Amino acid sequence: MDVMPKWAEVVLVPLISLLLAAIISALVILAIGEDPVAATKLMVEGAVGSVRGWGYTLYYATNFIFTGLAVAVAFHARLFNIGGEGQAMLGGLGVALALLFIPWPHWTIGLIAAALGAAVFGAAWAFIPAYLQARRGSHIVITTIMFNFIASALLIYLLNEFLKPVGQADPSSARFADHLDLPTLNSVLTGMGIKASKDDSVNVTFLIALASAVAVWVLMWRTRLGYEIRAFGHSESAAKYAGINPVRITVITMLISGGLAGLMGVNTVMGESEKLLLNSTEGAGFIGIAVALMGRSHPVGVVIAAILFGFLYQGGAELALWTSIPRELIVVIQALVILFTGALDNMVRMPLERMFLAARLRRAPGPERKPAEPAK
Amino acid sequence: MDYTTLIQLLDSTVRFATPLLLACLAGLFSERAGIFDIGLEGKMLAAAFFTAAVASLTGSAWIGLMGGIAASLVLAGIHGVASITFRGNQLISGVAINALAAGMTVLIAQDWFRQGGRTPPLAGNARFEGITLPGAEALADVPVIGPLYADLISGHSVLVYIAFLAVPLTWWVLFRTRFGLRLRAVGENPAAVDTAGVSVVGLRYAAVMICGVLCGIAGAYLSTALQAGFVKDMSAGRGFIALAALIFAKWRPWYALWATLLFGLFGALETRPDVIQAVIGLKVPGPLLGGLPYVMTVVILAGFVGKAIPPRAGGEPYVKER
Secondary structure, three states, rough: OOOHHHHHHHHHHHHHHHHHHHHHHHHHHHOOOOOOOHHHHHHHHHHHHHHHHHHHHHHHHHHHHHHHHHHHHHHOOOOOOHHHHHHHHHHHHHHHHHHOOOOOOOOHHHHHHHHHHHHHHHHHHHHHHHHHHHHHHHOHHHHHHHHHHHHHHHHHHHHHHHHOOOOOOOOOOOOOHHHHOOOEEHHHHHHHOOOOOOOOOOHHHHHHHHHHHHHHHHHHHHHHHHHHHHHHHHHHHHHHHHOOOHHHHHHHHHHHHHHHHHHHHHHHHHHHHHOOOOOOOOOOOHHHHHHHHHHHOOOOHHHHHHHHHHHHHHHHHHHHOOOOOOOOHHHHHOOOHHHHHHHHHHHHHHHHHHHHHHEEEEEEEOOOEEEOOOOO | OOOHHHHHHHHHHHHHHHHHHHHHHHHHHHHHOOOOOHHHHHHHHHHHHHHHHHHHOOOOHHHHHHHHHHHHHHHHHHHHHHHHHHOOHHHHHHHHHHHHHHHHHHHHHHHOOOOOOOOOOOOOHHOOOOOOOOHHHHHHOOOOEEEEEEEEOOOHHHHHHHHHHHHHHHHHHHHHHHHHHHHHHHHHHHHHHHHHOOOHHHHHHHHHHHHHHHHHHHHHHHHHHOOOOOOOOOOHHHHHHHHHHHHHHOOOOHHHHHHHHHHHHHHHHHHHHHHHHHHHHOOOOOOHHHHHHHHHHHHHHHOOOOOOOOOOOOOOOOOOOO
């Protein structure tokens, strides 16, 4: 029986966890001798106070929607995909390979090719850990961590040995063709006659991210496969008795998860840098964990949490620019969110559950309790 | 490859292996007690910073070490509260601890020293310098044994010797004491330990704290012996390599020594591509060598080369039956 009403489960618990994370973050800012209120103001101004700010906030949010959805889908099957970072790196590689070697006539076709490349490469990188977990019982958390490092080594190797143009010093690929630039919010606004900044930031990939969120919702709650994934996550043995094949579900779930993480590469590699860089993921794979936890693994929650983290990221960059607070403050906030909404979930939940239970007993006293009978 | 190069290579193998070994033994205690710990990395990083920071403020590496261990213990305490007391997800807690350490170290470093997230360079007593073992100079000229003793065995910082002594000590504690027996039991079957009237919670906290101390020494080694000062993200994935070594070692102390020495050798070879080329006549790119420990761990995990069976109750919070 659920102890708490649904609204408390969905809204109250995450809000309290978030509040705790915010209070501690404020204390951290105080401790390093800065003013949390002024810092917050600066962040709000920098992240959502201008078209440019919004552009970057949504650009980062796009990354986090993809990685957040990736972690969330895996969570539903009770799989912890910690390898979003590596899968996103490979996704970026897929984008670069798709765009460097085939002369696509127009960005729309290029975008489809890039998205396919990203998803396929990301999914492929998730396949081996998934297969090993399903068939050989290797712990997926450890294998996906290892695959993050292998991806990074592979990327360094490929960039230095093959993709780097001759005579170039820094390890990055050649630039993609100019006509493959994705339309950005700024270019759309300029087209409508509104003056905006020239920065490339949020681009058409944001819409793909939103569409992916919808697709994940449909998959999870409106299809047979989604039902099987959730059933498997609730109880593996029950799922087995119901004729659900655990190997199949594990592999398919991880393929979807890896594909989603890989899609992030479209945003960073095709949309922003327009070439493959060494560190284009910038830890977004790990932020996906915070986003999925905060969003309670629901696509709507993931999108909201991703935009919040996009805000934190862009706001944090502004803070680092104008104050002596380093960008790493965001990493601290991210850690606190993971800690309170993930690991210390029970700390918030237990007292709340007790409270609701007490309130319910007071409202509707059950069958009267008899005093314990004296022992004979 | 001549003898001098070999000694040099083995010498840097020892240097690379030391932090891995300490962190690996740290993980061994924790995981043998049934607490997964992917936060080794974060604890090492925090310890590396606080050791360097305290050492640079007090001028003493030993006081610095205390500071580093204290910082690591704080994070270990958070992990304990989250995963033992509140029965949270141990893996998620580990991820949080890694991020917390990555962020806080730079934040505090910037606040205290204002040098772009690093500590001032350490020198003199603020570092653990290499110590010359007795007779090293006298023996140095003896062929074969001389360089082996003077250059490979002697001349490391005290933390290296602590790390190597920690191996037999860990073996003895885990396999020859009552505490060790109970600790291993709590990782296999906590209910049985509970029935015997021993506190599961107490044992697990003890294991997590030992893990914290060892990670603290590992981190201290990074910033005061291997390098002279803290720089951002200086643990550079070593906590995860240690985790890989732990699986490679199948959660056993002596195997942990060999596994970390092997991974240390890879690290040493990565810095000497000329040696590899001379020995096998093939140019192996550095990044691929750097990725090798991870690939090997996956192969081991896949069960192709012997099966790695983790402690049975690992990762599961213990709930007493009512």
